Amino acid sequence: xxxxxxxxxxGRRQSAALAAVxxxxxxxxxxxxxxxxxxxxxxxxxxxxxxxxxxxxxLVLGIVTSGWQLRRTLExxxxxxxxxxxxxxxxxxxIEAQFTRWALTPAERDVALFAxxxxxxxxxxxxxxxxxxxxxxxxxxxxxxxxxxxRAQFAALFVEDLLG
Amino acid sequence: xxxxxxxxxxxxxxxKPPVWDPLVRLSHWLVALAVLVNGLIDKPGxxxxxxxxxxxxxxxxxxxxxxxxxxxxxxxxxxxxxxFKALSHLGGLARRQRPREYPSHNPAGAMMVYTLWALLLTVxxxxxxxxxxxxxxxxxxxxxxxxxxxxxxxxxxxxxxDDEGDSDGGKIVGAIHETAANLLLILxxxxxxxxxxxxxxxxxxxxxxxxxxxxx
Ligand code: HEM
Numbered sequence: 001x002x003x004x005x006x007x008x009x010x011g012r013r014q015s016a017a018l019a020a021v022x023x024x025x026x027x028x029x030x031x032x033x034x035x036x037x038x039x040x041x042x043x044x045x046x047x048x049x050x051x052x053x054x055x056x057x058x059l060v061l062g063i064v065t066s067g068w069q070l071r072r073t074l075e076x077x078x079x080x081x082x083x084x085x086x087x088x089x090x091x092x093x094x095i096e097a098q099f100t101r102w103a104l105t106p107a108e109r110d111v112a113l114f115a116x117x118x119x120x121x122x123x124x125x126x127x128x129x130x131x132x133x134x135x136x137x138x139x140x141x142x143x144x145x146x147x148x149x150x151r152a153q154f155a156a157l158f159v160e161d162l163l164g
Numbered sequence: 165x166x167x168x169x170x171x172x173x174x175x176x177x178x179x180k181p182p183v184w185d186p187l188v189r190l191s192h193w194l195v196a197l198a199v200l201v202n203g204l205i206d207k208p209g210x211x212x213x214x215x216x217x218x219x220x221x222x223x224x225x226x227x228x229x230x231x232x233x234x235x236x237x238x239x240x241x242x243x244x245x246x247x248f249k250a251l252s253h254l255g256g257l258a259r260r261q262r263p264r265e266y267p268s269h270n271p272a273g274a275m276m277v278y279t280l281w282a283l284l285l286t287v288x289x290x291x292x293x294x295x296x297x298x299x300x301x302x303x304x305x306x307x308x309x310x311x312x313x314x315x316x317x318x319x320x321x322x323x324x325x326d327d328e329g330d331s332d333g334g335k336i337v338g339a340i341h342e343t344a345a346n347l348l349l350i351l352x353x354x355x356x357x358x359x360x361x362x363x364x365x366x367x368x369x370x371x372x373x374x375x376x377x378x379x380x
Contacts, residue, residue, distance in 0.1 A: 012186075016376070019186035023194065023223055030222040031215075034299040063226070067187075067233065074185055074235050 215300035
């Protein structure tokens, strides 16, 4: 599945950036507050202290906000992954049910599933430890049972199901 | 592509091993780097040393906050300190049993992390006391002044040195700082050893999820 992986990558980049922001903000905040505390220690409280307090507050709020955003982003990435899992599971069920309706034999089911995953005859033969001729014959029977003329049409049956 | 349509066999017995979130990963490598630089390379008391110490303090505080609000794998609740479980985990490793998977740290790893955090806080806070809370910027400025021949910066420092540097209390704080720092380095080495042993025992590379690879 190529498309959802893009979405996941975007989520990952975003969360990595947010994590970096949180940490940079935290380090900056501590340095700033340390410096402000030193100023107060040296010169006592002054009008500057009020500004420093305000900036400190802003920095801390910034950390909290980025942290909260990071958490949201991580939750979104996770729920997308879960949705994908569910969709995968559902598709697998649809495929299994259809195979049963077509009365595929166990060997034909395997070959058909490999074919749906985009493997070519040679690859399927290697994986199953069978001759390419055997695999080709099995695929022909699968297509016949499904009433399609070839692999593209065969795959299209399930894509159609997905798109509704 | 190219994978067999396998029945998913799950050696972990349903427990998903953790994929560390980016905050845990980034904070870890920054802290690890700072520990190595401050422990082995830079000059104690220099602005860089103090600056790294401040940065570590900030990062560890964020990580500790994340332990309450972060995702499940980062939460303290997922790896409560359990010394006896930690011992039985180590015992199992010694007997070459395959450990089970945990959703976050294994019990021995958890004890290690809590110890490392405690040591990091000890080292940074004693460091703050030793420098009289002077910021890395102040230290850098004073150092620059001394370098350019203005010795008054040393005089300014002197009272602070008196309370913290030479008194008995100051010596004790310095000794704690040094001991905790050495312990930190030793435990970090042990921690890397633990990663190697546990990776072997589990048959999966534990460094990968710490680099952000592996399935999310
Ligand atoms: C070899 C690969 C390593 C792996 C897989 C690894 C893994 C981990 C993990 C999972 C944690 C817990 C982090 C958390 O829950 O926030 C941790 C903590 C820690 N590790 Fe490592 N570690 C590795 C190398 C190192 C090295 C080389 C150091 C050198 C100093 C180090 C120092 C620390 C320290 C100080 C902590 C506790 C502080 C923290 O990360 O927040 N680690 N490590």
